[in-house]
Amino acid sequence: MHRRPTNGKLFLRGPYRLPVMPRAVTVGLHAAIVAVTEEEPRILTVSEGAADRRLAALPFGPLDPDRHRTLELGLRVWVHEQTGMELAYVEQLYTFGDRDRALAADGRTLLLAVAYLALVRERQVAEGHTAAWQGIYRFLPWEDRRDGEPEMFGSHIRPALAKWVNAATENSVRHERRGRADITFGSGAAQWDSERVLDRYELLYEAGLVAESARDKEPAAHAVDAIRPEVGFGAPLALDHRRILATALGRLRGKLKYRPLVFELLPGTFTLLQLQRTVEALVGVRLHKQNFRRLVERGSLVEGTGELEPDTGGRPAELFRFRREVLHERPAPGVGLPGLPAGQ
Amino acid sequence: MHRRPTNGKLFLRGPYRLPVMPRAVTVGLHAAIVAVTEEEPRILTVSEGAADRRLAALPFGPLDPDRHRTLELGLRVWVHEQTGMELAYVEQLYTFGDRDRALAADGRTLLLAVAYLALVRERQVAEGHTAAWQGIYRFLPWEDRRDGEPEMFGSHIRPALAKWVNAATENSVRHERRGRADITFGSGAAQWDSERVLDRYELLYEAGLVAESARDKEPAAHAVDAIRPEVGFGAPLALDHRRILATALGRLRGKLKYRPLVFELLPGTFTLLQLQRTVEALVGVRLHKQNFRRLVERGSLVEGTGELEPDTGGRPAELFRFRREVLHERPAPGVGLPGLPAGQ
DNA sequence: TCACTTATGCTCAATTTGAGAATTACAATA
DNA sequence: TATTGTAATTCTCAAATTGAGCATAAGTGA
Structure with a gap:
């Protein structure tokens, strides 16, 4: 956004007029891409130079209204270019724009950051990309x-x-x-x-x-x-990215309770313990096993496949799958956190 | 944001470079200011011309990084200029930026809208402002x-x-x-x-x-x-403002359950029925009276003042006040909605 | 076969809901 | 003054949910 003569027509189809033209703002699209592997929540980071000289950053790029029909599509484009990753679940987190904390190197341009949370199953980063998964709790x-x-x-x-x-x-x-x-x-x-x-x-x-x-x-x-x-x-992390990461983790922890988001992070079939460990990894606390099972089963969030996973180290566990139908049944189906009195 | 020569230094303090410069984006700050009076949730609207020729709009204005240190402060400035209102509780809602739905009249400038929710007690709009309160359910x-x-x-x-x-x-x-x-x-x-x-x-x-x-x-x-x-x-409503209003109402309904937001909308002391009616007005459903009272009282959200409100039409009701201390005690104190199985 | 590990099923008390009846306190009215 | 109307406030009670743990099942490796 550049200073130029005010033009009432510029902004709206209607008769509204914007009193003043602002100076310089740049809009960036930033992605906190989360996966959980081996009971550890991870975030996808990029870094353009030698790893020892640079801070890791989240994938991001400027909004380009020519190429990007919506903010979210723009985000997907940048993420794909920088990491080779195609995102499935994406949700907007927050827009940051403090002058003190997000000024460009020129000291005059405000960097507005629209931050997104994406959930994926961890994959090898494609050839030719320097992106890397890092444990969230490192940050x-x-x-x-x-x-x-x-x-x-x-x-x-x-x-x-x-x-x-x-x-x-x-x-x-x-x-x-x-x-x-x-x-x-x-x-x-x-x-x-x-x-x-x-x-x-x-x-x-x-x-x-x-x-x-x-x-x-x-x-x-x-x-x-x-x-x-x-x-x-x-x-x-570079820029404001640790703040974005914190926002992402907080949102994810909260939403887990009333939306079946965990399943975005799990393979098609999984054991109940895998499910529990994934939730625990994200929420950062341990849960009572039997009660957790009771909740997800009674909530009809999952259904058994009849198949067994033998590599448990003990008795083989049944493999379950997410019942997508719940989305059509109940208003707020989450995993519920036994042992966690609402909000914990 | 205007097209101009790319300058790697422009964007970041670090060595990150933004691959492409975007075209034209304008950032607007929009406020959904909510109050509840006479058991009716209302929204503050502005309209710059004769009422019969214009659609109502929410208060809004462009972000100006010269004057506004943060997005939220910018919003407060605009709201104050347009309505004379000083906001207390303010929370960011969402950032909208679909090209199809928010293009300026020039057909080229994308209008990025950062939307906020504000909660106030309804007041007379100050002299010299054309702002007006309107029932939310009209929209x-x-x-x-x-x-x-x-x-x-x-x-x-x-x-x-x-x-x-x-x-x-x-x-x-x-x-x-x-x-x-x-x-x-x-x-x-x-x-x-x-x-x-x-x-x-x-x-x-x-x-x-x-x-x-x-x-x-x-x-x-x-x-x-x-x-x-x-x-x-x-x-x-003008622009995308009905979408913003819908976002605001949805967020408010959800958050009511785990944060004591209602009290931002009520006077310092109130009867339990007033409290209940306010919640009902926002959530749009009726609640079971006795259980509602039980919840707020057991949750220690309120405390009696000993004073009575005689104008109830029946037995006088005790006046209560919000116990601000709960914010320091429990993680997620909301009014809880008896009769509403989580998420309703 | 035994020791070990994890899965899964089941019990039980304590709490929390959901619903409603009963009682109380004031105002207006007969 | 007694009666009626309208809410406020208190209680009760069954049903459902939670929190915690014990018991049993079904594999593996020694």
């Missing part, structure tokens, strides 16, 4: 609580948060910070809410605890290869 | 089922949908259409899902049943003042 390590609170949480995050809280000189600010830290990270009266992924990342960002905070404040002082993961606070 | 009449299925549903919508289904010559298309109509409008095996507001509007749009469909197809043939409400299918 957001505090989000994985399947084996209880991770070690780095107590050793690094909690103390750093406490320091941040006490760094406030004003009493009211300190109180406000403590409350916010309690809610987002589930200390004090509040419990851990697995969906508040973005809140947690944002808090760490504001507290200056992730590499991106420093980079955005002092772009000059932080050339790309100067950005290094800080121990315990996860690896950084 | 989406089929969404109000508080008195059962509305009359126009059986008389107009259902037959029109059936016609649309049968208009498909190919068998598979017909089957697919019927399935979609069943899911979104809750016929056949499917139940009415109050959250699928957008799906329903989109289906009516695609079926050519709302005024906007024709307008977008034949802009020339449908000058603004030629767009007239079609009986039973609700009044049209």
Whole structure:
């Protein structure tokens, strides 16, 4: 969007007039492409140069209204060009556009980022593409609580948060910070809410605890290869991409409960334990096995195929398939999370 | 965004390069401002000219990175300029950018629309502003089922949908259409899902049943003042604004269940019946009174003030207030909808 | 055959729904 | 003042759902 003479006709078919013409905005389409393999949620990243000199980024490209009929189609084009991947399930996440956090190198162009979540089954990345799958918890390590609170949480995050809280000189600010830290990270009266992924990342960002905070404040002082993961606070990503990743994971965790999204990540047939492990990997907590099975079976989300999977290490498990019909039956069919009192 | 020589440095601080420069995009900020008064959900609309010659529109304006530090702040500025209103609760809804549906009058500029939902207590519109509150169900009449299925549903919508289904010559298309109509409008095996507001509007749009469909197809043939409400299918709004309204209502209905949003719409103290009526107005269905009370009270969402509201027409009701503390206690405190099996 | 591992089935108490009856408190009216 | 109407508020009760665990089944490898 460039400055030029205002033209009332330009914007609308109707008689509405836009009072002022804006300066310079660029619209980017960004994809958080998620898969779960070997009980680990992964994200597809790209990197255009030598891996050791560049930060990983999510696949992205600018919206081109000439080529892209819709935003989502534009996204698919970019993803295909950069990773060779054809996306099935795609959903829009959020549009980011803070001036402080998404300014182009010219310091004048605002980079508007429309972020998407895509779910796929992990595949080998096609020839000729440098894209790579990486574990999501490499970037957001505090989000994985399947084996209880991770070690780095107590050793690094909690103390750093406490320091941040006490760094406030004003009493009211300190109180406000403590409350916010309690809610987002589930200390004090509040419990851990697995969906508040973005809140947690944002808090760490504001507290200056992730590499991106420093980079955005002092772009000059932080050339790309100067950005290094800080121990315990996860690896950084290019641009705003860790924020997008956090948004994606939070949305996915929430939506899992009322939409049958997991099945986008699983093969056509799967055992109930595979299903459970996939959900656990995403939500980052362990679930009660028998109750989980009861829920998905009673919810008629799956049906047995009669076939058995013998490689379980124990008794062979029956293979199930997703019953697509539920989409036509109930309003909000999700996997439901036994042991997780709504919202956890 | 204007075509100009590609400059790798323009876009990123890092070494990423955007392969192609896009053509022309304009970013608009649009606000669906919702209030509930007298048991009726309302939306704030603006209209720049004589009311009888113009369609109502939502408050909106272009993003101006010079003046607006963030998208949300830009939205607040526009809303304030156009309506005199200061917004409290604001949340981003969705970014729309279909080329077919949001092209400027020049036929070349894509109008990207970033839509927001805002919740307020209804107020008199300030002097000097032409903004007006209008009932939401004037635009989406089929969404109000508080008195059962509305009359126009059986008389107009259902037959029109059936016609649309049968208009498909190919068998598979017909089957697919019927399935979609069943899911979104809750016929056949499917139940009415109050959250699928957008799906329903989109289906009516695609079926050519709302005024906007024709307008977008034949802009020339449908000058603004030629767009007239079609009986039973609700009044049209300018641009894509009815779609934004549908998105807003759907989001609000969903979020009500797990976040205490209703209280943004209520005065500081209120009776439990007022609370219930407000929820009902938004969700568009009636709730079981005793169970509703049980839920909000057991959920500790509210606390009694001891004061009584005598003007109930019967026994005076106790006045309650929202317990802000719940935000610090439980992960997902919503009003819960008794009688509504999750997702309804 | 035994030890081990995982799948699957089943039980049971505690809670949470869904629905409605019963009781209370005020206003208006006979 | 007694009666009637309208809501508010309290209770009850059966049905369904959840949370937790025990028991049994069916494979594998030693």
